[in-house]
Amino acid sequence: MSSLSDFKCDVCVIGKGLLGSAAARHLSEMGVSVLLLGPDEPKVRSDHSGVFGSHYDSGRITRIIDTDLYCAQIAEASISRYAELEKFSGIDFFEPVGHLAVSNLDNYISKIVGTARHLGVDAKSLAASELASRFSYFSFPSGVSGVHEHSTGGHINPRNLIKAQIEMLMKAENEVVNETGSAIERHDGFFRVVTQNGKAIKANKVLLASGVFSERLVDSREKLDLEICESTVVLAELGKEDAERLRGMPSVIFRQEAEYEKGVYLLPPIRYPDGKTYIKIGHSESRPMSDPDANLVKWFQGKGDPVIADWLKSQLFSLLPGVSFTDIKTESCAVSRSPTGRQFIDTIEGSGIHVLLAGNGYSAKSSDELGRIAAHKVISGEVPEEYSDIDFKVKYKRT
Ligand SMILES: Cc1cc2nc3c(=O)[nH]c(=O)nc-3n(C[C@H](O)[C@H](O)[C@H](O)COP(=O)(O)OP(=O)(O)OC[C@H]3O[C@@H](n4cnc5c(N)ncnc54)[C@H](O)[C@@H]3O)c2cc1C
Incomplete structure (x- = not known):
């Protein structure tokens, strides 16, 4: 049984990922006290049975150019x-x-x-x-x-971007609690967020930014219209000479007609925490996961889809024919997609819980601005004036 409240804050942000950490920093800069709640990245993914994040990587493409203004x-x-x-x-x-x-x-x-x-x-x-x-x-x-x-x-390095946001948050003397939230209780005039270790956080407002695992903290009557999609990536290790030769390579998105899953993206040589340098290739469009409640943790524990991994390898070899890779490994990740293709920056009907969800596979690069928009919405009830609330409205699965 947890105590009545171990922590108190104006806003509890649940999810120490790209969007949650950005929103927490902007909230702090807007003058409210913030508590950012979320577990650290697991040391070994294969035997971790808790929640995962889609930011466990060293490279995310960043770009302004887009088909969508x-x-x-x-x-x-x-x-x-x-x-x-x-x-x-x-x-x-x-x-x-x-x-x-x-x-x-x-x-x-x-x-x-x-x-x-x-x-x-x-x-x-x-x-x-x-x-x-x-x-x-x-x-x-x-x-x-x-x-x-x-x-x-x-x-960008998503791990370091989150570290930077958290560093700013800590400098402003806000609280970061490295635990997983297990329940959000609504009381008269405040929320109580309970963690898996039984700690309790009393907050005037709650912002839910827990990525593909958000459904776990939302009342089942309010099923959000989010599709969880599988993502497989291939990391191809480079020798010293090739890494040097490809220095300055840009990140790439390559879209081809009539190709499996429509297109690929490439990250240039990046040094990973294991000290090795990899080129990463992934697919732009992701396949919906069947029964995420049952399969999401297993998916993150695994190495992705071997058929897609083989296709990605063949794409990599044909796009960079002169490069010899010294080793190849595959990894899994997941993205959440909304029917609008936009993020949900809104309040869940009836519960008063604010959400910053639906990364749609492209939100790492934009996380700082999405966090600012969400912080504004939490504080003032509206998104900043250069945006429109209607674009960020949460959608529900109505049965
Ligand atoms: C393979 C892959 C490649 C991608 N490439 C790009 C790219 O090149 N460029 C780009 O801009 N975007 C890219 N994206 C998308 C980008 O990574 C996501 O949009 C982004 O991670 C979404 O941020 P988020 O904060 O919503 O979720 P996450 O980054 O997943 O963070 C959610 C956090 O919530 C935590 N959490 C979950 N449940 C709880 C709980 N109950 N209590 C507390 N905390 C909880 C998790 O531990 C995690 O830390 C890619 C995604 C994938 C999967």
């Missing part, structure tokens, strides 16, 4: 604050090596060019011949063209 604007706002966050936290997380979008779909490329022009992004269109001469290590099929984003594109 809304996504591009949110990314732009986030990226514009990276340098400040790095400076004040003392933690680096952004590698501005550039980003390359490549496709044989004219419509896809022209939409990207349109949003890039609209926002004045530092980017250049490249014909197939320019792609080949500028990035001679890549071998793209004929008929493609590209857009190269310069100073604002590249990759």
